[in-house]
Each structure stands twice: as C-alpha cells, then as structure tokens.
Amino acid sequence: MSWWKHGVVYQIYPRSFHDASGDGTGDLAGICEKLDYLAWLGIDAIWLSPVFPSPMRDFGYDVQNYVDIDPLFGTLEDFDRLVAEAHRRDIRVVLDLVMNHTSDLHPWFQDSRHRRNGRDDWYMWSDGIRGPLGRRRPPNNWRAAFGGPAWTWDPERGQYYLHLFLPEQPDLNWRHPAVEHAMFRQAEFWLDRGADGFRLDVINYIVKDAALRSNPYRLHRTFPRRHDQQNHLRDRNQPETHDILKRFRSLLDRYGATMAVGEIYPNEGVMEPAVSATYLGNGTDELHLAFDFSLLARPFSAVRYRRALETWYQAIPGSGWPCHVLSNHDKSRAMTRVCRGSIGRARILAAMLLLQRGTPFLYYGEEIGMQDSRLRRTELQDPLGRKYWPLFPGRDPARTPMQWNGRTNAGFCLPGTRPWLPVHESAARGCSVEAQRDDPESLLAWYRFLIQLRKTRPELTRGDLEFLPSHRDVLAWTRRVGGSSSIIILNFSETMRPSPHEGPDLRGLEVRITHG
Numbered sequence: 001m002s003w004w005k006h007g008v009v010y011q012i013y014p015r016s017f018h019d020a021s022g023d024g025t026g027d028l029a030g031i032c033e034k035l036d037y038l039a040w041l042g043i044d045a046i047w048l049s050p051v052f053p054s055p056m057r058d059f060g061y062d063v064q065n066y067v068d069i070d071p072l073f074g075t076l077e078d079f080d081r082l083v084a085e086a087h088r089r090d091i092r093v094v095l096d097l098v099m100n101h102t103s104d105l106h107p108w109f110q111d112s113r114h115r116r117n118g119r120d121d122w123y124m125w126s127d128g129i130r131g132p133l134g135r136r137r138p139p140n141n142w143r144a145a146f147g148g149p150a151w152t153w154d155p156e157r158g159q160y161y162l163h164l165f166l167p168e169q170p171d172l173n174w175r176h177p178a179v180e181h182a183m184f185r186q187a188e189f190w191l192d193r194g195a196d197g198f199r200l201d202v203i204n205y206i207v208k209d210a211a212l213r214s215n216p217y218r219l220h221r222t223f224p225r226r227h228d229q230q231n232h233l234r235d236r237n238q239p240e241t242h243d244i245l246k247r248f249r250s251l252l253d254r255y256g257a258t259m260a261v262g263e264i265y266p267n268e269g270v271m272e273p274a275v276s277a278t279y280l281g282n283g284t285d286e287l288h289l290a291f292d293f294s295l296l297a298r299p300f301s302a303v304r305y306r307r308a309l310e311t312w313y314q315a316i317p318g319s320g321w322p323c324h325v326l327s328n329h330d331k332s333r334a335m336t337r338v339c340r341g342s343i344g345r346a347r348i349l350a351a352m353l354l355l356q357r358g359t360p361f362l363y364y365g366e367e368i369g370m371q372d373s374r375l376r377r378t379e380l381q382d383p384l385g386r387k388y389w390p391l392f393p394g395r396d397p398a399r400t401p402m403q404w405n406g407r408t409n410a411g412f413c414l415p416g417t418r419p420w421l422p423v424h425e426s427a428a429r430g431c432s433v434e435a436q437r438d439d440p441e442s443l444l445a446w447y448r449f450l451i452q453l454r455k456t457r458p459e460l461t462r463g464d465l466e467f468l469p470s471h472r473d474v475l476a477w478t479r480r481v482g483g484s485s486s487i488i489i490l491n492f493s494e495t496m497r498p499s500p501h502e503g504p505d506l507r508g509l510e511v512r513i514t515h516g
C-alpha cells in the first residue's frame with residue numbers, strides 16, 4: 001500500500017514551527033531539529049506551506065521564485081539536509097506548489113507586463129470594456145476571494161490583469177501552453193531534489209472561462225461571503241483543469257512514489273464534496289488526494305459529522321482514496337472552533353480523524369491541543385485580518401508559534417527574541433510538547449497512541465468502513481480486513497448514551513475501541 005494511503009500527513013506552517021536562526025521566524029533548520037519529535041509522534045510525511053522566495057504579501061503564497069528557498073527559511077542546502085534527514089527517519093517531504101498565481105514581483109509577471117521574452121500572454125490581461133459614458137471598466141464582474149474586484153488596471157501595460165486573490169498575486173494564463181511547461185519544470189526541480197510530492201494550492205482555480213464571461217449573481221447573507229454576491233461558475237472548476245492534472249499526474253508517476261493533494265477551494269462558500277471528488281479523476285489518473293473541507297464546516301455533532309463523512313465517501317470514485325482534515329493554516333483551529341478548549345472533545349475528534357478510512361492530515365500543534373490566539377489589531381500580520389478586523393481577525397490566530405515547552409517563547413525561539421506572532425499563553429499551562437510528552441493521559445499521548453494503532457492494526461488503514469446505527473450523539477463504525485476488525489464508538493455528548501454494540505452505556509465523551 002502506498003505511503004500516502006496508509007500514512008499520516010503533518011502540516012507545518014514553517015514560519016511558526018521552530019526558529020533555529022534566532023530571528024523570531026521559524027525556518028528549515030528549525031524543522032530539521034524537530035524531526036526526532038515528528039518521528040516519535042509517528043507521522044509519515046510533512047507538508048510545508050510555501051518556503052520559496054516571496055515578498056510575503058500573502059506569507060509565501062505569493063511566489064517570486066519557484067526554484068529557491070526564501071532566506072528567511074534558509075538555503076537550498078538546508079532543504080537538501082531536511083530531505084535527507086526526514087528520509088532517514090522514513091518521513092516524506094511534501095511541498096506547497098502555488099500554480100494559480102505568482103507574486104507580481106516574479107520575473108514572469110515583470111516580463112509579461114512589459115511584453116518581453118515572449119511572455120506577453122502568460123498572465124490574464126484584458127483591455128476591459130467601455131461603459132455607457134465611455135469609461136473603461138473590467139471585462140467582467142469577477143470578485144477576488146479576498147474581497148474586491150478581481151481585476152486591477154496596470155498603467156505600465158495599459159491593461160487590466162486578473163488576480164483571484166490579492167492584487168499582488170496575478171493569475172497565470174493556463175490556456176497558454178508555455179505556462180504549463182514552465183510550471184511543470186519548477187515541480188521537477190523539487191522532485192529531482194528529493195521532494196515526495198505537492199500540496200497544490202487552489203488547484204480548481206487555475207483555468208478560467210475562455211470568453212471571460214461574468215459570473216451569475218447569487219445572494220449571500222453571511223460574512224465573509226457577503227462581499228461576494230456571485231456564483232463562481234466561470235472563474236473556478238473549468239473542465240480543462242482535468243486535462244492539466246492528468247498531465248501533471250503523468251509527470252509525478254515518472255518519479256515513482258510521489259503524491260499530489262489538491263486544495264479544492266469551495267465555490268460560493270459551500271462545501272461540495274462531489275466537486276472535490278472530480279479532481280481524483282478515475283482514481284488513478286489525476287490527483288492522488290483532494291481535500292474536502294466539510295468537516296471544518298460542521299459543529300461538534302455525531303450526526304452532522306456522519307452525514308459529511310458519508311457524503312464524502314459516496315462522492316469518491318471506486319478506486320479513489322479519501323483524506324480528512326480538521327484544521328489548517330486558513331481556518332480557526334478545531335480545538336477552538338468546535339472543541340471550545342475541551343480536551344475530551346479533542347480526543348473524540350482525534351479518534352474520528354485518525355480511525356476513519358483515508359489519509360488524515362494533522363495541523364501542527366493539533367496534537368497538543370493548541371488553540372487560536374486572540375490578537376490585537378497591531379499584532380496582525382495577515383492581509384485578510386488587517387482588512388476585515390474586527391469583523392474577522394484573519395488567519396493569524398491559527399498560525400501562532402508551536403508550543404514546545406512552558407518557558408519564555410515556548411521554546412519556539414530564544415527567550416530574548418521576539419516571535420513573529422505572539423505565543424499563546426496556554427503554553428505555560430500545560431499546552432506544550434514538554435508538558436505532555438511523558439503524561440500518558442495527555443492529548444499528545446492520545447494522538448501518538450492512535451497513530452501507532454494505525455500502524456499495528458491493518459484494518460485501520462486498509463480495511464472497509466461501515467457505520468453502525470446508533471443514538472444521534474454517538475458515531476460508531478467498524479473497520480475490517482481479512483480476519484482483523486475494530487469497532488470504534490464515540491460519544492459526542494457529555495452525558496451517558498446507549499452503546500450501539502455490546503457493552504455498557506457510554507460515559508460522557510467516551511471513546512471505545514474494541515478489536516476483533
């Protein structure tokens with residue numbers, strides 16, 4: 001069975017994991033220093049949010065050079081060392097490839113803007129249209145995912161350019177064959193250096209409607225979609241994307257045991273597992289894995305999670321493989337969002353995530369119960385937070401430094417250094433690796449136990465899954481392969497609930513795992 005099917009993937013937000021250079025920002029050498037911890041935890045792969053040179057307007061998701069490491073994070077030699085050290089511990093390294101857009105400082109965009117080096121049409125340029133009074137306006141009504149129009153006038157070129165995120169993140173023109181060729185070469189650069197695969201940023205955005213038709217109107221009443229009254233039919237999920245992914249898959253397959261997981265950004269703010277599943281192709285010819293973010297949008301409820309999981313499983317093609325995620329660098333952490341700080345709830349969610357069918361993705365700090373931080377306006381770094389505060393604090397609350405111990409700066413950086421975001425005060429109150437590592441009752445011990453269990457019980461990775469009829473507060477399922485089986489029963493309620501299987505009633509927030 002391939003590593004990306006049985007393995008557990010751990011997402012590292014490199015700025016926030018461990019600072020070895022002493023500047024208050026995490027780096028590759030810092031990650032390297034913590035590989036023993038990750039090996040001890042038992043994870044199989046790390047996914048690094050972007051580490052490439054970038055002006056950091058969107059903290060690395062605005063790439064200025066795809067084939068180098070930003071000095072903030074280290075050097076190519078640091079990367080090589082990280083790959084070698086990770087592989088030595090049987091940990092794969094997955095990079096974050098942003099194919100939809102580059103930074104406006106990328107030489108490709110600079111060339112395109114100045115119509116140089118044959119790159120005139122590498123980005124999405126348009127003259128726009130003339131309004132009734134002769135005034136020029138963008139060619140259509142497309143809105144950027146971060147708010148505002150998706151078109152910005154470029155006085156240097158005398159045309160509008162498209163950006164589905166910040167104006168500093170111009171969208172590439174994927175209908176131009178040279179763009180695909182160039183981007184695929186960037187991917188090969190990292191595969192040749194030993195990377196084991198990619199997380200593909202907003203991969204369902206890359207191709208746009210050829211005629212640039214406007215999106216239909218659609219009313220959204222709730223924030224943050226209120227700024228975006230449209231159904232993104234024309235600027236997302238275009239059918240040509242699948243052909244590109246098939247070619248990308250062939251490229252990856254040439255390198256053997258690689259993996260691509262796609263971020264399928266939801267349309268209209270609504271989760272659409274069926275859309276995510278289309279990016280798996282026939283199960284073997286497009287992405288290996290595609291994110292479905294349904295679990296992130298559900299309250300702490302057995303019925304709601306069961307419905308989301310069933311919908312996801314039904315959507316996936318026969319030979320396709322699911323993956324599951326509860327937290328990431330764009331969302332409030334599950335520990336805050338749905339667990340409201342309760343370790344009992346976090347234990348339930350960990351068992352749900354790690355014992356389902358498919359590949360679990362953990363977000364750094366999830367295993368010790370890290371929570372969102374409350375940040376002051378002046379502490380915010382994320383452009384989204386700065387724009388929408390106080391309505392929405394942005395994504396910084398879920399990106400604070402990893403909590404290694406309870407001392408100053410939580411062991412993330414030296415005591416005399418100022419971390420790029422403040423450390424959460426819970427580090428001093430037991431929410432740290434050091435405080436939990438040797439405590440068998442800790443959340444960290446629980447995560448580690450579940451990860452080890454996956455390694456010892458074949459049904460937990462390879463087995464079928466069947467949900468059992470149960471009380472609405474109880475989520476129960478069996479996993480079976482060959483003669484080996486497990487029954488997992490989770491009581492989402494704080495009070496006693498009947499067990500759907502033999503055995504006494506379940507205590508509040510009880511997790512029961514029995515093996516056959």
Ligand code: NOJ
Nearest residue numbers: 058061098165201202330
């Ligand atoms: C999705 C990434 O997860 C997010 O962090 C980023 O801001 C946007 N894509 C734009 O690249």
